[in-house]
Amino acid sequence: MVDPINIEDALQHIETLLAANDLDSAAEFLRSLHPADSAEILSTLEPDIQSALVARLQPTELAEVLGQMDEDDAAEVVQHMDVSALADVLDEMEPDVVADLLGELEPEAAHQLLQEMDEGEVVAPLMAYPEDSAGGIMNVAPPCLRRHMTVAEAFQFIKEHYQDANEIFYLYVLDRYGRLIGVVNLRALILAEPEQTIEEIMDRDVISVRVDADQEEVAQLLARYDLLALPVVDAEDKLVGIITVDDVVDVLEEEATEDIYRLAQVSEHAEIFSPITQAIRNRLPWLYINLGTAILASSVVSLFEETIAQVALLATFMPIVAGQGGNAGNQSMTIVVRSLALGEIDVDSAWKALRHELMLGLIHGVLLGVTIGLIAWFWKGNPWLGVIIGLAMLANLIIAAIVGVLVPTTLKRLKVDPALASSVFVTTATDVMGFAIFLGLATYFLNWLR
Amino acid sequence: MVDPINIEDALQHIETLLAANDLDSAAEFLRSLHPADSAEILSTLEPDIQSALVARLQPTELAEVLGQMDEDDAAEVVQHMDVSALADVLDEMEPDVVADLLGELEPEAAHQLLQEMDEGEVVAPLMAYPEDSAGGIMNVAPPCLRRHMTVAEAFQFIKEHYQDANEIFYLYVLDRYGRLIGVVNLRALILAEPEQTIEEIMDRDVISVRVDADQEEVAQLLARYDLLALPVVDAEDKLVGIITVDDVVDVLEEEATEDIYRLAQVSEHAEIFSPITQAIRNRLPWLYINLGTAILASSVVSLFEETIAQVALLATFMPIVAGQGGNAGNQSMTIVVRSLALGEIDVDSAWKALRHELMLGLIHGVLLGVTIGLIAWFWKGNPWLGVIIGLAMLANLIIAAIVGVLVPTTLKRLKVDPALASSVFVTTATDVMGFAIFLGLATYFLNWLR
Known part of the structure; x- marks a missing residue:
């Protein structure tokens, strides 16, 4: 062993x-x-x-x-x-x-x-075929049975045509035009009597994919229906290839890694021990994009420098509002991105998801807003500070819910991978709005804070 | 169809x-x-x-x-x-x-x-068996062949014992003590002559897993060796069960979703349309943990309120240093977490990964530090501000590299899922250190900033 x-x-x-x-x-x-x-x-x-x-x-x-x-x-x-x-x-x-x-x-x-x-x-x-389509991952179609063959003939056919095959997953049955009409698994063949015909033992419900389907869709189909292989057909239902479960296992790992890396703003080509120059190419561009959005958020803070000069403790609380918005937005966004990837929702469910996340954002916002409001009040001894930070928190969590749903679903609608760029937009929105609302409120009620 | x-x-x-x-x-x-x-x-x-x-x-x-x-x-x-x-x-x-x-x-x-x-x-x-072990996902052992059987006898055996099976993946061969000694695939059986013995056609190199192996390890083995099924053995090499590829496809999707959600600080049980009370349970605890760490970081800022009162523009740049550290730390952490999950590295490679990430952190820190330093200088007209923020950026990116590697590998060593808690520790470290270094340097060189 x-x-x-x-x-x-x-x-x-x-x-x-x-x-x-x-x-x-x-x-x-x-x-x-x-x-x-x-x-x-x-x-x-x-x-x-x-x-x-x-x-x-x-x-x-x-x-x-x-x-x-x-x-x-x-x-x-x-x-x-x-x-x-x-x-x-x-x-x-x-x-x-x-x-x-x-x-x-x-x-x-x-x-x-x-x-x-x-x-x-x-x-x-x-x-x-494109590398990430069914055509790109399929193998050539295996030799196929005809429905009038007997089981004994089928065995002979396998001996003649599958000498070099690594593995037989299923035996497909074609009509005279090369169209897929049935499938027989080896177990059924072995259990059948030699004189039975293939037509008698074949299963007519064959699940197949079109050659231009996305590899992620292929993986989902195989996983959903617990299949070992999936036949690939062209526009006329003619069998053009076969995708086997071992290829799909690789696709699933690849796609998951791609999503995980893209969500963390790392190129999907990243590997733990990539050469340094490659690693820089995989990551530095994202850090520069984030630097750009961080400067955008900073320029919002910059508008309120006068307020901060008068009430410096605002600087203390400023990152909390923005940060919590970022975390909540990231939660919503990640769930939406993964559900889109697993086919659990499509872009048409966006409104339903938005209602769900808005309700959550409202509840989380009230709870976190009250908590941080009380903490700010008792820490700095000013109830108005508590009210302002609590309201800013509530508002930013609602914004987080909105962008957390709308950004990935919009990207998907535009045929961009939602995992790729969602983080940038969500963080930018929650940072900019978090700073603007908190410092804006503070400036408006400045007299009660001093 | x-x-x-x-x-x-x-x-x-x-x-x-x-x-x-x-x-x-x-x-x-x-x-x-x-x-x-x-x-x-x-x-x-x-x-x-x-x-x-x-x-x-x-x-x-x-x-x-x-x-x-x-x-x-x-x-x-x-x-x-x-x-x-x-x-x-x-x-x-x-x-x-x-x-x-x-x-x-x-x-x-x-x-x-x-x-x-x-x-x-x-x-x-x-x-x-624990739900996420090989024993937890395995099925009962299928009927097995003995090595002295002929191919014809094996066919008869299959007809008798596999009547109810959904699918036959491989036929395993046991010795008289129930120990696994070989494997035959159906294709080999069909291609063989009826009078050959199983011993002649079986493959003696059987890859198997122990019943207490982690399901993630099982999934990696099947994926790595392109297997349809994996026999599960006990401590005496006796066959106790079988894990089939369709179960593993589900495991792979589950494990990837779990990692993605945990990295985003969402419970792995999250679903897009979970009932609201369930969704709150899945997410709110993480938001409260983050609120705690955000308050910790804020209390660092609070120490420097005097400095900020004198030079309010520090508040403008403060989030940039912390934020970039967080992003870079998240990149390193995510790559380490995923590489651990895929078995590409183990905890013993931690030092090699640390060297790699430190080198990257140094290079990224210098490049981003110079960039933000120049921007700060020209924006606010003070070269010393540029020097301070540039140095703080460099220091925080090095910290990010260290925690990005050490946090997940340490959690793994402690048998905690690195995806589960790494984000919290990494963000806390880069926030706290980002604020402390930037504002600390600014306080030290306060006279040159005013």
């Missing part, structure tokens, strides 16, 4: 071998691991060492390892390989993975490889 | 039927949908209508619908059902789902149902 290996230990082992310049043993060690593990280790090595190790692997071995890498890492590993050697490797890989990999290369190099490959004409059509 | 239905339309349709008090047609409509869709619709209806509809469904129909619900929703739907009727329904469901559902009921009621059920002794052991 194989226990999943400890990557840190494996890395250390290979580094020891490399330090001793024992490339053959290092290649041998890689070969002994699960391809997913070799892929991770190979990705972390220096380019010249990668090349040396890659040269020592058989095409089928390298194909398995490349199949487990992110396409950008894989593209880096193969970039110095000879065209015909690489074409042999690519012929051993799954066409959808090859299409993604080729998409990372220079168009010229990709074209040359497609020419050189035996399976070039299978891969080329897959490259036409 | 079935297109995935539009839930909004379906809801409207059933509401029309219910408004006309036509419960029979409503039940009929539910029956016509995919159980996943019926489950979603049923969850949104009022309790008395749920009961009326549930009473109109056959045990097998209800079992399918309940199997697609969250366990808390399912528990609500069944709470008023008669014990023996419910036991019949539960007997039709998958044991792992029943175990989760029973876990939501009163212990007394759960015990009574286990007694009443035919499958009670299959379900009971599953209830012993």
Whole structure:
């Protein structure tokens, strides 16, 4: 039984071998691991060492390892390989993975490889679809059954056509025009009598997706209906490909990471140990955008410097109102963004969500407003300060509810990823309005504060 | 072919039927949908209508619908059902789902149902494991092959023992002590000759998990090695259960949602249309915690009220330094939290991550410090103000890097979910230190600012 290996230990082992310049043993060690593990280790090595190790692997071995890498890492590993050697490797890989990999290369190099490959004409059509669409993640359609086949014939068909398949998820049934009319799972086939026809045992309710569907929608469908694979059809219901659950597991992790990073205002390409220049590109632009919005909020404060000079304790309470608005707005925004991503709401439910969040904002605003009002009163001994900060808190939490719903739903309506830019707008709104309302009220009632 | 239905339309349709008090047609409509869709619709209806509809469904129909619900929703739907009727329904469901559902009921009621059920002794052991462990999400072990069986015998075995299974993922091979020694996939079985033995065609490299492994680890293993199912073993390597990829897809979505919500300081139970009282419970405690930390930060500002009274424009710049620290700290923290969740780093890599983030904090701090310094100088005409705010910015970004790494890794080391509480600590640190350093420097160099 194989226990999943400890990557840190494996890395250390290979580094020891490399330090001793024992490339053959290092290649041998890689070969002994699960391809997913070799892929991770190979990705972390220096380019010249990668090349040396890659040269020592058989095409089928390298194909398995490349199949487990992110396409950008894989593209880096193969970039110095000879065209015909690489074409042999690519012929051993799954066409959808090859299409993604080729998409990372220079168009010229990709074209040359497609020419050189035996399976070039299978891969080329897959490259036409956007990377994050059903077409972009699907694999070529598997060999399909016809409804008049008997179970015995189907077994024979599988023996002939699935010799090279890694796994059979479902067997699809097509009519004579190539349109999808049914599905049979292997269990049903095994349990059936040899002389039964496919038509008798097939399930006519096939859930499928259109080739232009978004990959997130595909993932939701598979998750919702607990499917192992989803057939992909074109506008005429003809089967053009298949998406399997293992691809979707990767999509789900990718999409979740993307949302988490975008909500935190980090590029979705961020990785914990990105090279520093890359890390700066992933994060600094967002910090500068935030600096811009912070200066905008500051310029609001700047309008009230006279008031603050007279009642300096306003500076003490100023960040509380803005900060609580930011936190509440962030809560509403995050729930809306995630619910949009999971398909639990669509933009048409925006009004319902707005009513819900406004009600919450009102209740939270009253409770937090009274709390901070009492604290301010007893801390600084001025009841009017309490009233002003309490009212400002209430107003800012209502604003937070409004922007927390309207910003992400509006971005979604404009076909922008709501996770991408919502934080900036929500924080700017709650900062600017938080400062303006609190300091504005304070200026208006200045005589009662002094 | 079935297109995935539009839930909004379906809801409207059933509401029309219910408004006309036509419960029979409503039940009929539910029956016509995919159980996943019926489950979603049923969850949104009022309790008395749920009961009326549930009473109109056959045990097998209800079992399918309940199997697609969250366990808390399912528990609500069944709470008023008669014990023996419910036991019949539960007997039709998958044991792992029943175990989760029973876990939501009163212990007394759960015990009574286990007694009443035919499958009670299959379900009971599953209830012993923590809900988020491998044991908590696994299903009972499927019937297994022995290595001396022939392929023909294996087919016969499947016909006898898998009559009721939904799906066959892999066939596992056990030795005489019940220990896992191999795995055969159905494709290999179909392609093999009838007289070959299982031993000849089985794969001895079986990846498995221990019954006490965390569900997140399980999800990572399945995703990493592209598996459809993972066998679960006890301390003696005996097969005790199986976790299938469809359960893991749900786990991945759950865990991602949990992380996203916790990072935004919302309870992981939040849903967009939670009842208001529930929504308040999910969010208000976090707002009060933040109010506490905001008051802490304010009390730092309060120490410098004298300085602010003399140089009111400090109030203008004060939020910028704290805010940028908060944003940068949030970036580091989010990347560390997500990398921990995906298993890309562990707590032992904390020092490496700290070095990386410190370097970034230094570079970002210098760039943002110079930028804001120049802006402050030209805006307010005082170069010393620029120097002070620039230095404060640099210092706070370095602090942000430190807390952004150390807070989540320390929480992880303490076995607390890093997503849960990191934001509070990071924001508190960057606010308190941002105000203290900026206003402290300003007080020290007060003569040059006036």
